Amino acid sequence: MVQVQIQDILSMEWLSAPVATLVAGDPARTCCGCVIDSRQVEPGSIFVAFPGERVDGNDFARSAIEAGAACVALTRAPEPELIACAESHGCAILSIESGEAFLLALARFWRERLGCTVVGVTGSIGKTTTKDMLAQILSTTYRVHATAGNFNNLIGMPLTILSAPEDTQVLVLEMGMNARGEIEQLSRAARPNIAAITKIGTSHIGMLGSRENIALAKMEITCGMQPIPEGAEVGEPHAAPVLALPADDDFFPFLLEHIADYTPGIEPVRCGAHAGCDYQRGDIALDDEGHPHVSVELPDCRSLEVALSTVGAQTVSNAVLAIAVADRLGVAGEDIVRALGDLTVTGRRQEIRRAATGARVIDDSYNASPESMAAALDLLCLLPATGSRIAVLGEIGELGDEAPRLHELVGAYAAAKKLDYLVCVGGEDAQHMARAALLMGLSDDAVLVLEDTDEAIARLAGIFAQDNVVLVKGSRFVGLDRLVEEVC
Incomplete structure (x- = not known):
């Protein structure tokens, strides 16, 4: 410390x-x-x-x-x-x-005193999972200190740095934000040598106004980037700072175009399924429990066969970013594969649990965005079920004027997945979800709107029958984690 x-x-x-x-x-x-x-x-x-x-x-x-x-x-x-x-x-x-400025300055001091290699992670979706992946992979080879949970704001990230032991070789830091300029401050304190941006979604669109502004805010992670210095224990000295990017994301060209606007000389690393990616994944196969299996081609023509312990196809893009960073830092392929197969991620992120009744519950109650709602619904419909497939979806926060439209899109997507039942929890935005689902084909007796989590706890015990698979997801303020704890 x-x-x-x-x-x-x-x-x-x-x-x-x-x-x-x-x-x-x-x-x-x-x-x-x-x-x-x-x-x-x-x-x-x-x-x-x-x-x-x-x-x-x-x-x-x-x-x-x-x-x-x-x-x-x-x-x-x-x-x-x-x-x-x-x-x-x-x-x-x-x-x-x-207090924030004091912590950031003190963290910058300690980061420089440590002289370690710093990996920064940001993005709208998947940054905590990617951070967890990186911490576990890099720990196979180095002494790693990483963000606990999602301690990723202007207070949490500096405290993470300040708690790092003197012998730390790699710091893995998650960087979140609520407004433009915050990630820049985090980056200037952390001085990352390598960074990854997971995805540009719609989280915080109510505050930032557009996905373009969200992308520019995430690009602030490059503001403090610096090459790995001479004498560092991890990485190649004097190499350019490295930024791993999701080439499959629709905002990838935008990110690539704007790299030089922040810090010249950063080396972009392309990660995804497209030909020409530096780290190219193959087709994704999910087993009966939703765990992805995928092949990843590395730049030196090696291929890694990866079986992830996480669930859902959407975690593969996070894994490819983590593989790229770990490979650039010299972690052996077999250690990467083993770590991803044994991974434990921060809780309530598509965690499959068993209700007391025997029903399978996809606990994704930590937070929500429209994109992560769609990914969770995909997983719900991929898992085998002899009973009903049911989604309990809470409202999504921080969407501003876009909230009605985006909730309607979630409701329409849920209808397209042909669920057996859809439960929408919350106020006006929950009504938007439900109306769109009905408009797009779900029947009246398959859609239910509940005012809050207390009502959900009181009325939903019956949906957790033994053979059912139930997705529970919503923004934190809805509190659907209490429903999961009630039944599991």
Whole structure:
């Protein structure tokens, strides 16, 4: 974890501005570790206070000091009593304008001190799965530290870097965003040597306005990219930064066209099914449990026969991106194949579970977008079923003015899959899904609209009969994970 003297923190800048000034304490004090929750403070930690709508981290500065923090970074002026408390405990107090800027600058410092190779992953869909794949593959060969879960925002990603051990050889970092400019900040802190963009979808279209703007936001991952330096333990020194791209995605030409707009000299690596791809996959076959089998041709004419432990054909594109990055970092083919066959991904992403009744449940309740809804419906209809195929679909968030149209498209797609039953959970957008499904051919007795997850729990026990296969998917705010836990 991060080790830094306070005097080094005082010299840091972010976006050409100092990130901290010393209010009290010894600038020669060394700190070890960084937390934003005072309950996690250990002796020597840096505690960073974030003001919130309901809880203000500045209110917990005394608790952090008394728990042994070496430094507290505060966004409001400390009272004299707090300064006296800090001085009596040998704790420094820093004044900061922004907790996010402070963390990003500190993360940049520690990333450079580590001197490791950094892999960045972003995209609208599949970035957490791709990150999980990369972490597991690269761990067969190197000491890897990776984003936990989807800790991928302006707070989570810096904390991931700051928790990396000193002997880390590869950092695998997931980068998410809610607005333009956020991934650029993450990239400038992480300084990736290799990056992957998974797919350009419609997530956040309500905030960004168009898929073109979403694509440009994802391309910000290149803003901080740098070649692998001399002396790095992993990768070829002085090679150009590498950007792995999904050549099968309809926005691939757009991404390729705009690479030079951000950082010159980046080497694009094409991954997909098309001839001419640097990493070319063959046809995908799914076994009875939905696990994909695929052949991937590497640039040196080697071929890998991969059997994924994940489910659904859509995970193959993530795997090919991960294979490309791992191959460029020198991981042996047999290690890549073994890791992908044993992969454990972050939960509630097309996880096939058993209900207490024996029904198979596709738990994809973590989040949703129109594209991932379609992929989940594809999987539902590919799995063998002697009973009914049923989809319980919650509303999709962050679609803005496009929400009605995109929910209607999901409903129409569900109708085209000829489901036995479709349950739409939520308010007006759930109604849009249901109406489109009815318009496109599902019968009245095959479509049900429920107001919320509580009503779903109360009314849907009967759909989990032993021979049925049930997909449960929706955005996080719908809370359909509670339905899954109720029945499994």
